Each structure stands twice: as C-alpha cells, then as structure tokens.
Amino acid sequence: MTSLQLSAKDEMVEKFLDAAARGDLSQVSILLSHVPSLINQTGYSGWTALMLAARNGHHHVVEALLAYGCDKFSVNSSSQTAYDIAKFWGHRHISNLLNRTDDGCQRVLPGSDIRQQENYFSREMLDRLSAKRTDKVWMEAKQIDSGSVYLLFSKLCPMVNSSQDNDDAGGETKLCRFRYEAVKDLVQKPATVLIFLGVEKRKKSCSSKTEEEAWEPPAWFAINTDEDAAELLKRCRENNCFFPKIPNRDLLKLNEEEAGVVAQARSVLAWHSRYSFCPTCGSSTKLEEGGYKRSCLNSDCRSLQGVHNTCYPRVDPVVIMLVIHPDGNQCLLGRKKMFPGGMFSCLAGFIEPGETIEDAVRREVEEESGVKVGPVQYISCQPWPMPSNLMIGCLAVAISTDIRVDENEIEEARWFPRQQVIDSLFRGIHAALTVPPRQTIAHQLIRHWVGMNSNL
Incomplete structure (x- = not known):
C-alpha cells in the first residue's frame, strides 16, 4: 500500500x-x-x-x-x-x-447508579416514633420523665452555646439541653408551643443485658416561647449561651447530628407560628398529636371533615440546580444582591402546584437567566429549615447559552469554567468567585460536578 x-x-x-x-x-x-x-x-x-x-x-x-x-x-x-x-x-x-440490549430492555451498567449524598440538616439521630404522637398517656409520661431532653427556642432560634466568641466563624456551637424541671413552668403555660421530636436512636452502653433491656432511650422535645430571650438565657448553666441572630449563618455551625434535630424542630415550630389561626375559617386552633397537627376549635369548620393539608406541618419543595454548559466544561452560577462579595451559587426556585421537578428546573432557569435547559437529573435533597423547605438538587444541561438576567430575581449570572470553579472550591485562589459553604446543597452540587470524570 x-x-x-x-x-x-x-x-x-x-x-x-x-x-x-x-x-x-x-x-x-x-x-x-x-x-x-x-x-x-x-x-x-x-x-x-x-x-x-x-x-x-x-x-x-x-x-x-x-x-x-x-x-x-x-x-x-x-x-x-x-x-x-x-x-x-x-x-x-x-x-x-x-444502554438498551438488543431486545430493547434497559441494561444496568456498573457505576451507573448515583452515590447517595448525605447533606447538612439531613442526618437523623432521633427515631420520630410518629405512631406514639396520638398516645396521650405515653406522651405525658415522657414529658415529665427526668431523662427527657428539652430544647429552648426563641423567635424560632434554638439556645446554643459556643466554645469561642459568638462572632467567631470557627467556634464550635452546641445545642443547650434542658431537663423537665428546668422548663416545667414553660411547658405548663398555655401560650407555649411544645412539640415531640422523637427518641434517641443510639443506646447507652449498659453493664449488663438486663440493664440494656430495661433502659429506654430519652425522648426529645422542643419549646418555642415568647418569653424574654435574656430571661431564658439565665436558665442555662453553661457559658457563652445565646440565641443565633442570623440563622442562615449561625445554624451552619452545629454538628451534623444536632443540625438534623434543628431542621426538624425549627420547621415544625415555624409552621405553628404561621398557623395559630385556622386558614379555612379564621378561628383559633389547638395543638394535637405531639405538635404535628393543629385542629380548628370551630366545630362547624369544614377542615374537621376529611384530611386537609392546612392541619399538618407543610414542607415547601424548592428545586436547586447546577446548569452545565453544552460543552460540559462550564457551569452557570448566579448571585443575589444579599450575597457576600464574589459569591455565586446555583439557581433555585419554588416548585409550583401541578409542576414536575424537571419542568420547575427548566422554568426557573429560563426565568432567572434566560438560558434554556434540556436534560435534568436528580442528585440529592436537603431539608432547609428557613423556614421549612426541601431543596431538591439537580444537574441540568443547557441547550442555549445566552444569558439575560431577570434582575428581580438575581443581579448577575455567568458561565464559569471548570478550572476556575475547582480553584475556588479547593484552593480558594479565585477572588472573582466564592462558592457557598459546604453545609449547603449548592456547594455539594458543585463538588459533584467537578468530581465527575475529568478525562472527558
């Protein structure tokens, strides 16, 4: 040849x-x-x-x-x-x-499954025991049990203590835990909102099998009260106790397990703060089922007939998505005016009634940035108790690249090259780009993307 x-x-x-x-x-x-x-x-x-x-x-x-x-x-x-x-x-x-076989069936290939991601606010150290919420005798016994744990909330923020100065970002923050005798007067006040969180999943180490069988895990409760915050702080014997002033920042300093407890407690307490009156007829309501239901006191109210979502704590679903450029080597990030200088994050928005996750992703991205999205893939989710959202994290592939920002939603959006994102994420050397903290699902979505096979 x-x-x-x-x-x-x-x-x-x-x-x-x-x-x-x-x-x-x-x-x-x-x-x-x-x-x-x-x-x-x-x-x-x-x-x-x-x-x-x-x-x-x-x-x-x-x-x-x-x-x-x-x-x-x-x-x-x-x-x-x-x-x-x-x-x-x-x-x-x-x-x-x-991925289809010759007969048209889907083939399950090695490595095709997405690794389950545990996000901040997602860990559950308590067994919620929802079946016990209607057992009034059991519930009352647990409330006065000397081993039960109480968390104190003021304006929906838990009392915590820090090992360092409160304003120090590196300080270790822990929940202040109280026993029944220390909060007995608050529990008995009609205006106090008390919710049952569950019992501890992990057992204490017992010296004998008999002790282990007899031991019952402590129950946890959360109290939200309108009492003066300064007076409430006097109840704590530990030093450096305070109520967080900026939840979006201060609640991110808890350890993973306590963050999960706060996510549950704060979300339910926030619902109570907004639903003290019946949304159906406007009458007063009362707490039931360990704080997981509010019933209207008006016997003629139609909310007492059947099941209504106004009677139970609500969760608002939000899509949050990292949009990938068609070339695969850039991602779309936006910033709001309230963000610190240089910080960009994933786009996000509420899912509307009758809307799928995928359609919500496409709509929100186009509304906020003008970019059109094709394929959408779910990655993981995160409870976000500010006040009660479920952040549904997705990757989305753009089918257009021109950006037209809706300034009512965000002030700027840009395509960022993978290497710049990597430098910001792991090396902190790009002043023009700061990504959200690791406790946010936005951070985890970005990490997921840059961790995908770079050989491509």
Missing part, C-alpha cells in the same frame, strides 16, 4: 469522524454507503464516530450508527464507552439508547 493510499484513507476517516461530531447525518450515511469499514474506525485518543456523536448530543446520528452495526462497547484510550460519554455530558436520551 502506497503512502498516497494511506493518506487518502486517513483523510476519509477524518472526514467521517468530523461529520459524526457535527451531527451531519447525510454525510455520515453517504460515507458509510461507499466505505462500510469506516463504521468502527478511531481517531484521536481512540474516539469512534459513535463516541463523538454521543459527546455532542446528536441522537439521530447515534441511532443511525447503531443501525449500521457499529460496536457500542468499544472504549477509547480513557476506557470510556459511548454510553459513559453520553451519560457524563447529560445526554440522557442518548445514554438510554446506548
């Missing part, structure tokens, strides 16, 4: 791979009809036409190449199949196509 023939063959392969990468189905079909052996030819780093089409989201080309009989299990120099590439870039419709 002459060098001229070799050059012509290389040129044909290059033309074929370029057509696949551009999504030119007509050119791909013409070349394959003349030279069928092109189907599994490789270019730079072992990339095939199928891999290039999958990388750039050309579903119609991928479908045609599969019909021509290309090898979808071949790997490039980084040991990645076309499926791996499509999945990484968020082209779910293509990865689903490549």
Whole structure:
C-alpha cells in the first residue's frame, strides 16, 4: 500500500469522524454507503464516530450508527464507552439508547447508579416514633420523665452555646439541653408551643443485658416561647449561651447530628407560628398529636371533615440546580444582591402546584437567566429549615447559552469554567468567585460536578 493510499484513507476517516461530531447525518450515511469499514474506525485518543456523536448530543446520528452495526462497547484510550460519554455530558436520551440490549430492555451498567449524598440538616439521630404522637398517656409520661431532653427556642432560634466568641466563624456551637424541671413552668403555660421530636436512636452502653433491656432511650422535645430571650438565657448553666441572630449563618455551625434535630424542630415550630389561626375559617386552633397537627376549635369548620393539608406541618419543595454548559466544561452560577462579595451559587426556585421537578428546573432557569435547559437529573435533597423547605438538587444541561438576567430575581449570572470553579472550591485562589459553604446543597452540587470524570 502506497503512502498516497494511506493518506487518502486517513483523510476519509477524518472526514467521517468530523461529520459524526457535527451531527451531519447525510454525510455520515453517504460515507458509510461507499466505505462500510469506516463504521468502527478511531481517531484521536481512540474516539469512534459513535463516541463523538454521543459527546455532542446528536441522537439521530447515534441511532443511525447503531443501525449500521457499529460496536457500542468499544472504549477509547480513557476506557470510556459511548454510553459513559453520553451519560457524563447529560445526554440522557442518548445514554438510554446506548444502554438498551438488543431486545430493547434497559441494561444496568456498573457505576451507573448515583452515590447517595448525605447533606447538612439531613442526618437523623432521633427515631420520630410518629405512631406514639396520638398516645396521650405515653406522651405525658415522657414529658415529665427526668431523662427527657428539652430544647429552648426563641423567635424560632434554638439556645446554643459556643466554645469561642459568638462572632467567631470557627467556634464550635452546641445545642443547650434542658431537663423537665428546668422548663416545667414553660411547658405548663398555655401560650407555649411544645412539640415531640422523637427518641434517641443510639443506646447507652449498659453493664449488663438486663440493664440494656430495661433502659429506654430519652425522648426529645422542643419549646418555642415568647418569653424574654435574656430571661431564658439565665436558665442555662453553661457559658457563652445565646440565641443565633442570623440563622442562615449561625445554624451552619452545629454538628451534623444536632443540625438534623434543628431542621426538624425549627420547621415544625415555624409552621405553628404561621398557623395559630385556622386558614379555612379564621378561628383559633389547638395543638394535637405531639405538635404535628393543629385542629380548628370551630366545630362547624369544614377542615374537621376529611384530611386537609392546612392541619399538618407543610414542607415547601424548592428545586436547586447546577446548569452545565453544552460543552460540559462550564457551569452557570448566579448571585443575589444579599450575597457576600464574589459569591455565586446555583439557581433555585419554588416548585409550583401541578409542576414536575424537571419542568420547575427548566422554568426557573429560563426565568432567572434566560438560558434554556434540556436534560435534568436528580442528585440529592436537603431539608432547609428557613423556614421549612426541601431543596431538591439537580444537574441540568443547557441547550442555549445566552444569558439575560431577570434582575428581580438575581443581579448577575455567568458561565464559569471548570478550572476556575475547582480553584475556588479547593484552593480558594479565585477572588472573582466564592462558592457557598459546604453545609449547603449548592456547594455539594458543585463538588459533584467537578468530581465527575475529568478525562472527558
């Protein structure tokens, strides 16, 4: 074979791979009809036409190449199949196509599952024992039990103590825990809101099996009161006790387990603070079921007939999403005026009635930034007790890139290159970009993205 023939063959392969990468189905079909052996030819780093089409989201080309009989299990120099590439870039419709067996069924591939992420405010150290909430005898016995734990809240913030100065970001913050005798007078006041949180999951170490069987885990309660905060602080024997003034900042200093307790307690207490009157008829309401229900005192109110969401603590679902550029190497972050200088975060917004998670992601991104979104993938969620949200974290792939900011929502939005995000996240060397703290799901979504296979 002459060098001229070799050059012509290389040129044909290059033309074929370029057509696949551009999504030119007509050119791909013409070349394959003349030279069928092109189907599994490789270019730079072992990339095939199928891999290039999958990388750039050309579903119609991928479908045609599969019909021509290309090898979808071949790997490039980084040991990645076309499926791996499509999945990484968020082209779910293509990865689903490549993941099918010959009989049309979905194949479960190694590594295809998303690792379960535990976010701040998500850990539960208490067993909620929801079945016990209607057991008045058991509940009253637990309230006066000497081993029960009480948390004191003032204006929806728990009393805490810090090992360092309160304003020191590095200070270790812990919940102040009280026994019944110390808060007995508050519990007995009609205006006090008392909720049952659950019992401790972990058992104490017992010296004998008999002691272990006889031991019952302590019950936890939360109290929210309108009593003067300064007077409440006098009840605590520990030093440096205070009520956090900026919950969005100060509550992020708790350890993971106590943060989970606060997420539960603060969300329920916030609901009580907004629903002291019946939303249906305006009458007064009373607490029931350990603080997890409010019943209208008007016997004629229709809320007493059937099940109504006004009677139980509400949770407001919010989508929060990291939008990935079509090139896969940039992400979209925005900033609000209230953010510290240089801080950018993921876009977010409330899910509307009758709306899916995916549609909410697409709507919110377009409303806030003007960017249109295609594939959406759920990653993890986070309770956010300010006052009672469930943050539903997603990755979303953009299908447009022009930014038009809605200044009523955010003041600025930008595409940030992966390397700049990495430098800010792990090295703190980019003054132009500060990411949210690690306790936020926005931070975890960004970490998830930069941790994805960088070989692509």
